[in-house]
Each structure stands twice: as structure tokens, then as C-alpha cells.
Amino acid sequence: MRIDIITILPELLRSPFEASILKRAQDKGLVEVHLHNLRDFSKGKYNQIDDYQYGGGAGMVMMIEPIDKCISNLQSQRDYDEIIYLTPDGITLNQNIANELSLKGNIMMLCGHYKGVDQRVRDMFVTREISIGDYVLSGGELAAAVLADSIIRLLPGVLNDETSALSDSFQDNLLAPEVYTRPAEYKGLKVPDILLSGDFPKIEKWRQNNALERTQQRRPDLLD
Ligand code: 6GU
Numbered sequence: 001m002r003i004d005i006i007t008i009l010p011e012l013l014r015s016p017f018e019a020s021i022l023k024r025a026q027d028k029g030l031v032e033v034h035l036h037n038l039r040d041f042s043k044g045k046y047n048q049i050d051d052y053q054y055g056g057g058a059g060m061v062m063m064i065e066p067i068d069k070c071i072s073n074l075q076s077q078r079d080y081d082e083i084i085y086l087t088p089d090g091i092t093l094n095q096n097i098a099n100e101l102s103l104k105g106n107i108m109m110l111c112g113h114y115k116g117v118d119q120r121v122r123d124m125f126v127t128r129e130i131s132i133g134d135y136v137l138s139g140g141e142l143a144a145a146v147l148a149d150s151i152i153r154l155l156p157g158v159l160n161d162e163t164s165a166l167s168d169s170f171q172d173n174l175l176a177p178e179v180y181t182r183p184a185e186y187k188g189l190k191v192p193d194i195l196l197s198g199d200f201p202k203i204e205k206w207r208q209n210n211a212l213e214r215t216q217q218r219r220p221d222l223l224d
Contacts, residue, residue, distance in 0.1 A: 001104065001155060002032045002078070005144050006070050007111040008049060010035040016145040025158040033148065038062075041069040050114055059115035067110065067121050074108060082127045083108045086140030086147065087116055090129030093147060095170035097130070101147075102154035109147065111140030173222050177210035 007013055016022060017033045025031050039047045043065070050060035071083065081104040091097070101107065110117070110126070122129065132143045152158060154165055169176040180191040194206045215222055 001030070001102075001152075002034070002106045003109065003148055003151075004034045004036060004074055004080075004107070005109045005111065005148070006036045006038055006067070007139075007141055007144070008038045008113060009111075009139065009141050010037050012139075012141045013111075013145060016149065021158060022149060022152055025152050025155060028157060030155050030157050031152050036070055036074070038066050038070055041066040041073070053115060057115075061115050062113060062117040062121070064118040064120050064124075067117060068124075071108065071110075071125050078106055080106045080108045083110065083125050084147070085110045085112060085117065085122060085126040085129045086131070086143040087112045087129050088131050088134075088136050089116075090131040092134070093130050093132050093150065095150075095168075098147075098150035098154060101151045107151070109140075109144045111144050113139045170222075173215075174211040175215045175219060175222070177207040177214065 005013060013035055017026065022033075026033060038049055042049045048063070049066050050062050053059065053061045074080070082101065084101075084107065086109060110121075130143070130147060132146050137143060159165055165171060167176060178192075180195060184191050184196060192206070194203060197203065
């Protein structure tokens with residue numbers, strides 16, 4: 001897989017991809033992540049990328065020309081399966097979307113700022129608009145990092161047995177069960193006996209039941 005991210009703040013996006021699982025995935029050659037500074041495609045002394053909105057109103061709009069140049073330049077080098085615009089008015093990201101995107105080859109992500117991009121960018125290029133939740137961030141960069149992480153960890157070979165995605169929350173529309181590690185008792189707080197029993201069929205049943213109870217209590221909407 002290859003992910004190209006178009007941003008006005010590449011420095012904000014570098015560190016998430018330079019640590020831990022996302023770094024290892026790249027080192028193993030399972031994914032390439034490329035950051036593109038939109039200002040490299042702007043014009044004039046001030047490298048302008050935004051302008052006042054037609055019709056008036058507060059807030060700047062990201063101009064179509066630099067974005068067109070950047071996207072067209074990338075499209076001239078390879079075909080993209082998805083061009084994703086990160087925006088608070090997009091479809092809310094969930095595990096199903098992450099699963100689906102993890103099967104793609106080349107993905108482009110465009111990070112919005114200010115009042116967003118000129119509508120014609122969305123009409124011309126964008127295949128999906130994704131939000132990461134009902135709250136507003138200063139820009140699409142952190143959302144792109146979240147989206148990329150949710151996709152990359154699903155690529156075959158990225159996770160090992162211990163970090164397997166199969167037992168994650170949401171993977172079967174249930175929250176994950178409680179987990180414990182040593183010591184078996186800490187300041188009087190005990191690990192459930194069943195987990196120490198060695199009876200693995202029983203432990204598996206306990207986990208399933210615990211996951212269901214936690215989901216009923218915390219996220220009943222997942223069970224509908
Ligand atoms: Cl994708 N962008 C911004 N700016 N805010 C958000 C978001 C995206 N998703 C949730 N909030």
C-alpha cells in the first residue's frame with residue numbers, strides 16, 4: 001500500500017509515522033507514506049494557498065489551483081483507488097471503513113484547513129469525505145494520522161500475534177473484554193479467579209460474556 005498525504009503542515013504529520021507500529025510497517029516495506037507540502041504547488045512571493053470566500057463571510061477557503069496541481073502531479077505518476085478529503089462534515093470513520101480502506105493499493109489524503117477547500121476540489125477529485133468524530137480540530141492533519149493508523153495496522157504482517165487486530169474492540173461490533181497482568185493481587189485488588197484457572201474454554205466464554213456486558217453498559221448502540 002502507498003499513502004500520499006497533502007498538507008500545509010507536513011511537520012505536524014511526520015512524527016506519528018516515525019515511531020512504533022507505523023514505523024515498523026514502513027521499515028518492513030508493507031506501506032509507504034509520503035507527505036506533500038501544498039505550498040510547493042502555490043504561486044507568487046507569498047505562496048498563497050487560501051483566499052476570501054465568494055459571497056462574503058468569515059474564514060478563508062483553500063484555493064483550487066495549488067490542490068489541482070498537487071493532485072494532478074501525483075495522478076500522473078500512478079492510479080489512486082481513493083482520494084480522501086478529511087473534513088468535519090464527512091462520514092464518521094468507523095472500523096468498517098478502516099477495514100475496507102485497508103484493502104486498497106494507493107490512497108491519497110487531503111487535509112483541510114480554515115473553512116475547507118473550494119467545493120470544486122471536492123466535486124472534481126474527492127472519492128470520499130471522512131471525519132473522525134463530532135468535534136472540530138484545527139486542521140485535517142491529526143485526522144489523517146488517525147485514519148492512516150487505523151488502516152495501516154490492518155495490513156497483513158503489520159501486527160504480530162500479540163497485537164492481533166482480531167481481538168480489538170469494534171472488530172465484531174463488541175468492545176474488548178477487561179484484561180489483567182501480573183501481579184495476581186495488588187493492594188488487595190484481585191484478578192478474576194477464572195483467568196488464573198488454566199481452563200481455556202471457560203476463559204474464552206468469560207471473555208465473550210465480559211465483552212457483551214461491557215458493550216451493553218457502555219455502548220448499547222453497537223448492539224442494535
Ligand atoms: Cl477530518 N477535520 C477537522 N478539522 N476536524 C475534525 C475532523 C476532520 N474530524 C473530526 N473533527
